[in-house]
Amino acid sequence: MQELIEAKFSIGNIVKHKFLNFRGVIFDLDPSFNNTEEWYNAIPKNLRPRKDQPFYHIFAENEEIFYIAYVSEQNLLIDKENGPANHPDIKKIFSHFDGECYIPHERAKN
Secondary structure, rough: OOOOOOOOOOOOOOOEEEEOOOEEEEEEEEOOOOOOHHHHHHOHHHHHOOOOOEEEEEEEOOOEEEEEEEHHHHEEEEOOOOOOOOOOOOHEEEEEOOOEEEEEEEOOOO
């Protein structure tokens, strides 16, 4: 059985990619790789991350566009220098920015 690695980042954290020019807000995570082989094989072999680590779903942005990114933990850093993110979908999941990270909306109480 594969041992799960504890995630270094949390939902609501603002992160930036170590090598690519984008930053964003984590809105979901997978304990290990959970995407298609086609997606994985499209990554150049010398940049391909290990599959046995957390992968994060990110509301990503750069100077030109907003998009959704799927990124391995090894390629992310916390981004505390650049303030809140601007992705338009942030408000769908998060209620506000507390100065350090985004706070998810309260879940509906059953």
